[in-house]
Amino acid sequence: MRDSSCLPLDLIHLLGKKDFVPILDAFYFSRFPGFNALTRELGVTPRQLSIRLKEMESSLLLEKKGDSYRITPKGRELGDIVQSLKGMHSCYHEGYDSCAGTPCGVCRSQPNSRANVSLILPPATNRE
Numbered sequence: 001m002r003d004s005s006c007l008p009l010d011l012i013h014l015l016g017k018k019d020f021v022p023i024l025d026a027f028y029f030s031r032f033p034g035f036n037a038l039t040r041e042l043g044v045t046p047r048q049l050s051i052r053l054k055e056m057e058s059s060l061l062l063e064k065k066g067d068s069y070r071i072t073p074k075g076r077e078l079g080d081i082v083q084s085l086k087g088m089h090s091c092y093h094e095g096y097d098s099c100a101g102t103p104c105g106v107c108r109s110q111p112n113s114r115a116n117v118s119l120i121l122p123p124a125t126n127r128e
Helices: 007-015 020-028 035-042 046-058 073-092
Strands: 062-065 068-071
Touching (some): 007 073, 035 046, 046 062, 046 068
Antiparallel strands (some): 062 068
């Protein structure tokens, strides 16, 4: 984690790290099949997964129980926020209708069968 006195900013920084959201999703959707299986499922290296799990544990998003991890209430709440962001994204981008409620390890942000992914902008408002 970054050395900062702003914990929310540290959490936002962690959220933007590579493979963070798919790993969080694995716990959010209760699909933690074990360390080796998760590396294969998400396509991350064992070293990268180990680093992320330690970061998530130190941020109180996961807790280690023996040889496995489980999501904490704070982790579940962050997972809810991530699912809301996915839902918002699907409102503005065609082809991502099933993004919310789907683990990132499953779809990895690939648009569904629609060929075009375009941004749908709300009408401009007069700011006078």
